[in-house]
Amino acid sequence: MALDRTGNGYLVDPSIWSEEIMHEMATEDDITLSDSQVNQIRVAREYFSENSSVPPIRTFAKVVGVDKKILFKEWLTGPMKPITKYGGMPQPTGCV
Secondary structure: OOOOEOOOOOEOOHHHOOHHHHHHHHHHOOOOOOHHHHHHHHHHHHHHHHHOOOOOHHHHHHHHOOOHHHHHHHHOOOOHHHHHHHOOOOOOOOOO
16 A cells, blocks of 8 residues: 655655555655664654754754764765655755
8 A cells, every 4th residue: 555645755644644654755765664663763863853943963863862974874865864764754844
């Protein structure tokens, strides 16, 4: 079943998000999420639920306890867009 996603790959209805949906989205995008990436998504969701916003990368690196350079290596495209996309959060704006 194809998920209803925006042109940028974000869920049209973020309220349906679950870890199963997260993995389904990644599979649709030909990506296998590592345990580290799944943990980062969980931390970002927790931050989002507490702050009603997506953290900037510097803040997120401190919150998750991973050097920013490592985050960029793990995600290749820059970490916050895929983290928010697979985490069912709004697309970040600005330099992330």
